[in-house]
Amino acid sequence: xxxxxxxxxxxxxxxxxxxxxxxxxxxxxxxxxxxxxxxxxxxxxxxxxxxxxxxxxxxxxxxxxxxxxxxxxxxxxxxxxxxxxxxxxxxxxxxxxxxxxxxxxxxxxxxxxxxxxxxxxxxxxxxxxxxxxxxxxxxxxxxxxxxxxxxxxxxxxxxxxxxxxxxxxxxxxxxxxxxxxxxxxxxxxxxxxxxxxxxxxxxxxxxxxxxxxxxxxxxxxxxxxxxxxxxxxxxxxxxxxxxxxxxxxxxxxxxxxxxxxxxxxxxxxxxxxxxxxxxxxxxxxxxxxxxxxxxxxxxxxxxxxxxxxxxxxxxxxxxxxxxxxxxxxxxxxxxxxxxxxxxxxxxxxxxxxxxxxxxxxxxxxxxxxxxxxxxxxxxxxxxxxxxxxxxxxxxxxxxxxxxxxx
Amino acid sequence: xxxxxxxxxxxxxxxxxxxxxxxxxxxxxxxxxxxxxxxxxxxxxxxxxxxxxxxxxxxxxxxxxxxxxxxxxxxxxxxxx
Numbered sequence: 001x002x003x004x005x006x007x008x009x010x011x012x013x014x015x016x017x018x019x020x021x022x023x024x025x026x027x028x029x030x031x032x033x034x035x036x037x038x039x040x041x042x043x044x045x046x047x048x049x050x051x052x053x054x055x056x057x058x059x060x061x062x063x064x065x066x067x068x069x070x071x072x073x074x075x076x077x078x079x080x081x082x083x084x085x086x087x088x089x090x091x092x093x094x095x096x097x098x099x100x101x102x103x104x105x106x107x108x109x110x111x112x113x114x115x116x117x118x119x120x121x122x123x124x125x126x127x128x129x130x131x132x133x134x135x136x137x138x139x140x141x142x143x144x145x146x147x148x149x150x151x152x153x154x155x156x157x158x159x160x161x162x163x164x165x166x167x168x169x170x171x172x173x174x175x176x177x178x179x180x181x182x183x184x185x186x187x188x189x190x191x192x193x194x195x196x197x198x199x200x201x202x203x204x205x206x207x208x209x210x211x212x213x214x215x216x217x218x219x220x221x222x223x224x225x226x227x228x229x230x231x232x233x234x235x236x237x238x239x240x241x242x243x244x245x246x247x248x249x250x251x252x253x254x255x256x257x258x259x260x261x262x263x264x265x266x267x268x269x270x271x272x273x274x275x276x277x278x279x280x281x282x283x284x285x286x287x288x289x290x291x292x293x294x295x296x297x298x299x300x301x302x303x304x305x306x307x308x309x310x311x312x313x314x315x316x317x318x319x320x321x322x323x324x325x326x327x328x329x330x331x332x333x334x335x336x337x338x339x340x341x342x343x344x345x346x347x348x349x350x351x352x353x354x355x356x357x358x359x360x361x362x363x364x365x366x367x368x369x370x371x372x373x374x375x376x377x378x379x380x381x382x383x384x385x386x387x388x389x390x391x392x393x394x395x396x397x398x399x400x401x402x403x404x405x406x
Numbered sequence: 407x408x409x410x411x412x413x414x415x416x417x418x419x420x421x422x423x424x425x426x427x428x429x430x431x432x433x434x435x436x437x438x439x440x441x442x443x444x445x446x447x448x449x450x451x452x453x454x455x456x457x458x459x460x461x462x463x464x465x466x467x468x469x470x471x472x473x474x475x476x477x478x479x480x481x482x483x484x485x486x487x
Contacts, residue, residue: 070426071424071425071426072423072424072425072426072447075423075425129457131462132453132454132456132457133453134450134453134454135446135449135450135453136446136450
């Protein structure tokens, strides 16, 4: 259990960039979330089909990222890199990071094995002519190439590195960014949940594990749930010291809990989840009763949903409104924690909650599910869960900006 | 394939590797360094050219040429060897 934060002014989020199947930028994201627009379809990007007549994979793919990079750089950047630059550009401008000294800006990219689909395609294309493999492959296959790409295009000179916690990687990046700002290591830190560009090999692995849904839609927390559906996503959040916030503040990062539960594989663990939440609440100086909204991890796998519901019951969160962003945009894996934290903060600003799509028969009626359309709700204190294979459990507590109307 | 044809391939590969040079006149007398092609881009251009002309030689044997014409001459000589 961590001791409460020594600083009285917790870090704040002042800039957000988002890319998902709903489109590029916050406007598309906001509109799609509140409308509850379903964007699931067969995965069509090269390298995501088995091609042997077996059932195809359903999920969500995003439109091509906007062209921001110089042409000679863009041709060397993969989908994950181009999406990262697009969300970073959006978040950077909104937060006005040009006003901050480059040495005082950090970047933490959440995710590992991010560009697996491109490696899968390279192996296919170059297997018979490896002597002609472009030399650039020797550095672009590394996840840290996304850090290098971002820092080559934006004046980030504090630090730039990756952090991995499977599907909790994006949330882990937020935890680390908040720590870097709270400790004074930097004045501003970008937490970027990178696009996990999966191949048919990875999707088949998820299917073989029994984790992947059959489609065509994903039904988290519903009796009809049968697994998660992959969704391309990427998000960047700018975390800064509050006194440096020039523009608007989305919300405050009040507390974080990040613990290991000792499971190696995909098994969820309610004990670890409860402990992460308790640590986050203690860090924030709050009780579960203070939480009025939960953004659940809610992937739609039967065992995962059951364990998380047990966690919500054990924490006595029956009074809180709950939704599941993966019901709309799918599971972004490495990006999920960041893109869903962006959803929390956008809902906090709008005073609205997005619906849980395809929730017809909730597994547990004892929670304040947002159903049948968006709902008005002023979030004061939000709890965001993010869990990853390998036993990572993360809980984040976000608070409305100080002075925000109750 | 003569040296001039190889130079044309090199120049086409330079333009696809650095699209910013699309409209710039490039001749055998130009060097990739002077055109602003960096060292990794230079390697990409040379490997793509080698594949286009069906030649396999270690990159270390291709240092030395001071411009595109000399590189084309060297590749031409290697392809006849």
